[in-house]
Amino acid sequence: MNIWIEIAVSALLLLGCSFALIGAIGLYRLPDFFTRLHGPTKATTLGVGSLIVASMLFFAGSEHRLSLHELLLAIFLFITAPVSAHMLARAALQQKVRLVERTRGQPREE
């Protein structure tokens, strides 16, 4: 395999892992339920995205064939992540989960 492809694959793997890790750190560090939702919906999408591109590059470089089923992972992730975040947020609103006090524009009581 070409050295440049190897370098690109490694860089993408490292980048993807870092973003996945940052998403996890966000889940731990952010102050309340709603802010924690942002970690898994954002940072991890780019993390998984980089891993997917790395995998496609790797198979293109090592076996000289186009591997496209990684794209399905991306599609499923992009569909499921926002939907699950939305469901979690709605459930939390109904349960009146505690918010950080400085949260502005608190939703009206229904």
Next chain:
Amino acid sequence: MKRLLPQPGLSLLLIVMWLLLTNSLNLGQLLLGGLLGVAIPLLCRRFLLEVPPVRKPAKLVSFALLVLYDIVIANVHVARLVLGRRDRLRPAFVEVPIEIRDEFVLAVLSSVLSLTPGTVSAGLSPDHSRLLLHVLDLEDADDLVAQVKTRYEAPLLEIFECSPT
């Protein structure tokens, strides 16, 4: 034909997905994919949303690229906020008035908003006229509303054939 294939686009998408999933293009998999493409829409037709026709395909492609670009930007942005100082965060709820009436397009809009600029869609008012967003770090609510409307809602309204009310 209409009864057997209520949504030809969805059927085609399912076949392509099946071929991607099996990572092959032989006749057997093609037939199996075709079977799934017919069977799944038929079995699920009661709870499938009606997808409005795409009026401007070129615009759809450029919108998809814009969203991909914004996802990258939003990721870097959120990563910096996560690693930055916690007490500097300015979380907030913002309500955005929504002009989109079509359920499918509305679902697309709220998914895009969850994936992109530091917002997670958190709820919809019962009459579907306002979308509640949670923002991780809000600078100015009016700016955000304006950005959502011009950057995401307007193109979606233009792409899909649905009249704003």
